[in-house]
Amino acid sequence: MKIDAFAHTLPVGLLKAIQAEVPDIIEKNAFLQIPALTDLKIRRENYPAGVKQIISNVNLNPEDYFFGDKAADLCELGNDELLKLVQDNADIFEAAVAMVPMNNLSKAIEIIDQQVVKNFVGVQLFTRALGKSIADKAFEPVFAETSKLDLPIFLHPVFDERKPDNNITFSWEYELTQAMYQIVKAGYFEKYPNLKIIVHHAGAVVPFFAGRIKYTMSAQEASDFQKFYVDTAILGNPKALELAVDYFGPSHVLFGTDAPFAVMPSGATNEVIQAIDDMQVAPDIKEDIYSNNILKLMR
Known part of the structure; x- marks a missing residue:
């Protein structure tokens, strides 16, 4: 069995609750219009x-749409729905990753302590929140709490709305890279030795610029970059995946597809599997990528 560590859905109840006050939410976000997210x-x-x-x-x-209490209520609603999706579809869904409201940090910690630790495999954070880097000091309590509880953070990109030329091909990869840089510069891996962060899209451009990291940053910071975990969701490219394995290490690369995005109607899972199968690495490394590595991170 292969375990896809980074696949997506859109809970229908959560969507309807948001649409009640933001009726054009789907029209404003083209990526929400993929039918397999809800169907x-x-x-x-x-x-x-x-x-x-x-x-x-x-x-x-x-x-992004509601103040603290309302945002927290919607996160809890969405988490309950994600959990039910797993329970009702256990033949295709292994587990779920929870949401937390970054504009209500006390409630976010409460959700982690009471809801996430019992029923979820981790917490999803985004490269930016409330117009700030996710490594902003204001959000540090979430990193501290997930480290304390041995819960992985699943890091997903979002656009930096300050920029006029965001695009789906390259912008998210830059934002992931920048967020990794900011997390390293914040010293979180030193402050929280148990911290585990799974980065979408194979760690973006970090493996390609390993030399720049080595020679423009401190030895400690360069070492910290290699503490991230990454998935395989780059739509193929076995050579790039080999580079990710070489840089982050065989135990830090996880099978992930970003399904149902990229290839209609339900994602590029087959393309990602083909790329992993075509990698010039030992069979036991492929087995670790497909399931063993994520199983070691799951509670």
């Missing part, structure tokens, strides 16, 4: 054999 029939009709997905909410963040 399990489509997802099942095209579901790859031998795969179980760990699902997280698509990047529709309650704190």
Whole structure:
């Protein structure tokens, strides 16, 4: 069994609750219009054999539309719905990753302590929140709490809305890279030795610029970059995946597809599997990527 560590869904109840006050939310965000995000029939009709997905909410963040208490309520609603999706579809869904309201940090910690630790495999954070870097000092309590409880953070990109030329091909990869840099510069891996962060899209451009990291940053910071975990969601490219394994290490690369995005109707799972199968690495490394590495991170 292959375990897809980074697949997405859009809980229908959460969507309807947001639409009640933001009726044009779908029209404003093209990525929300993919039918397989909400339609399990489509997802099942095209579901790859031998795969179980760990699902997280698509990047529709309650704190972007609602103040603290409302955002927290919607996160809890979405988390309950994600959990039910796993329970009702245990043949295709392995587990879920929880949402927390970054504009209500006390409630975010409460959700982690009471809801996440019992039923979820980790917490999803985004590269920016409330117009700030996710490594901003204001958000540090979430890093501290997840480290204390041995809960992985799943790091997903969002656009930096200050920029006029965001695009789906390159912008998110830059934002992931920049967020990794900011987390390292904040010293979180030193302050929180148990911290585990899973970065979408194979760690973006970090492996390619390993030399620049080595010679422009301190030895400690360069070492910290290699403490991230990364997934394989780059739509193929076995050589790039080999580079990720070489840089982050075989135990820090996880099978992830970003499904149902990229290839219609339900994602690029087959393309990602083909790329992993084509990698010039030992068979036991591929087994670790497909399931063993994520299983070691799951509670």
